[in-house]
């Protein structure tokens with residue numbers, strides 16, 4: 001059983017795309033997977049369910065203390081469970097701030113259901129607030145998607161600082177599982193990123209790089225995982241390889 | 252380290268709760284016979300001391316103290332050999348949280364107390380042979396120490 005947060009304070013680096021496609025690949029490999037959409041923009045929810053609305057979302061789990069079980073829906077095409085999100089979540093920091101144990105609400109909610117899954121993936125929002133702190137306290141490890149075309153050292157430093165603060169202030173240690181290269185157009189650019197990430201930060205970079213591929217984008221608009229929408233596309237092949245690599249990486 | 256960013260303050264702990272603070276002095280290279288300890292003073296002036304365990308392969312000295320959550324503390328790391336203090340860090344300040352981490356850097360400033368002591372010593376009359384030899388001894392010891400500092404820190 002592991003709980004992984006997909007995190008990067010930058011938007012548009014394929015956090016959501018990676019979360020849902022890896023989740024679906026793992027499901028295809030026989031794993032029981034739950035995705036938690038923790039972004040008020042709800043792109044994972046929309047990507048899986050279109051415009052469908054839900055009675056109960058992660059907002060209710062966090063703010064109204066609804067048991068996580070009651071907010072879970074099954075995404076047929078992806079073959080994974082989802083705790084959906086909604087825009088209301090964007091104001092929840094203020095509501096949560098007054099709660100005793102406000103930083104561990106998600107952890108406690110997931111504790112009740114985690115035995116029913118092999119993996120839980122948390123798709124984080126790009127902002128650093130109580131939502132992200134909740135995600136990190138619920139997680140054993142994180143993966144960081146990076147888009148080499150607009151990669152920044154500062155971005156990684158910010159994540160490392162956050163991890164450090166979580167450990168110092170809240171006593172929880174999160175492991176950095178590694179960096180994932182997403183949406184690359186030019187292989188040459190990757191080399192530079194690899195050097196920076198490995199040498200400056202000593203963080204593992206997964207070898208299955210995800211290319212910028214139109215099928216990935218189209219799959220998203222068709223509410224399908226890329227392995228179903230275009231199984232032979234470069235995007236699908238890359239995500240399948242990445243999913244295997246992530247599963248085999250224990251330690 | 253953040254100084255009390257509320258985002259990273261444990262809301263389940265009160266300021267009167269004590270927490271186990273893991274202490275880490277990083278980037279540290281100790282030689283044989285040398286050891287490290289930390290001295291922590293809290294808001295009320297209570298002093299806590301603990302020896303740190305040196306993990307050579309990680310260049311890290313580690314220990315733990317129980318301190319009041321988020322209480323202001325001042326602290327200083329010491330490197331000692333036998334009875335002698337070889338190096339210290341500056342006097343540092345923070346709030347007690349689960350980790351107290353510091354990258355080793357020796358302090359070369361003398362505290363005003365030490366300065367006063369030194370001044371008092373140098374004012375002593377030089378006519379006693381015994382003290383003369385003693386101070387010679389301490390000079391040669393001092394030279395030894397300086398050269399060991401230079402070797403250690405590459406000055």
Ligand SMILES: Nc1ncnc2c1ncn2[C@@H]1O[C@H](COP(=O)(O)OP(=O)(O)O)[C@@H](O)[C@H]1O
Pocket residue numbers: 010011012013014015016017018043182183210211212213214216217218220235
């Ligand atoms: N490999 C890819 N090839 C083409 N488009 C991609 C790829 N990965 C992500 N995208 C598109 O990029 C946009 C941002 O991706 P998203 O996963 O929402 O990023 P984030 O969650 O980090 O904000 C989406 O429109 C998505 O469909």
Ligand SMILES: [Mg+2]
Pocket residue numbers: 015016017039043044123124
């Ligand atoms: Mg997203």
